[in-house]
Each structure stands twice: as structure tokens, then as C-alpha cells.
Amino acid sequence: MNVRYSALDKYRQCKQIARDCGLFIIEKYGYYLVYRILKPKNALVKRTKDMDALFRFMLAQTNTK
Numbered sequence: 511m512n513v514r515y516s517a518l519d520k521y522r523q524c525k526q527i528a529r530d531c532g533l534f535i536i537e538k539y540g541y542y543l544v545y546r547i548l549k550p551k552n553a554l555v556k557r558t559k560d561m562d563a564l565f566r567f568m569l570a571q572t573n574t575k
Contacts, residue, residue, distance in 0.1 A: 520565045527568045535564070
């Protein structure tokens, strides 16, 4: 069964997955930037403009289908 998500639902789900995996997402200059929480400095993991690419990446991080 295919589920269709709105862009806002995808973004919220991505933010939740990120929190659960020790990541965080920010939106800057039209890009979605995914960072891994590290000390002393956070590391950039992914940069994309496309919400669908961000959603697929976050699902791949958790091996979720």
C-alpha cells in the first residue's frame, strides 16, 4: 500500500527521524542541511534542495520502508 504524504508531513517526519538518530535538519537559503550531532563541532551529512530526496535519505538512515 502506497501512502502519499504532503510536503509538511514529510518535513515533520524527517525532523522526527533526525531527532531519533542523533541528527538535526535546518533550512538555509533553500537547502535542507542534515547535520550529525558531534562534539565539539557538528558534521554536515547531507545537503539537498529536494524534499523527496531528503525524505528518502532519512528513511535510508533508519532502514525504514
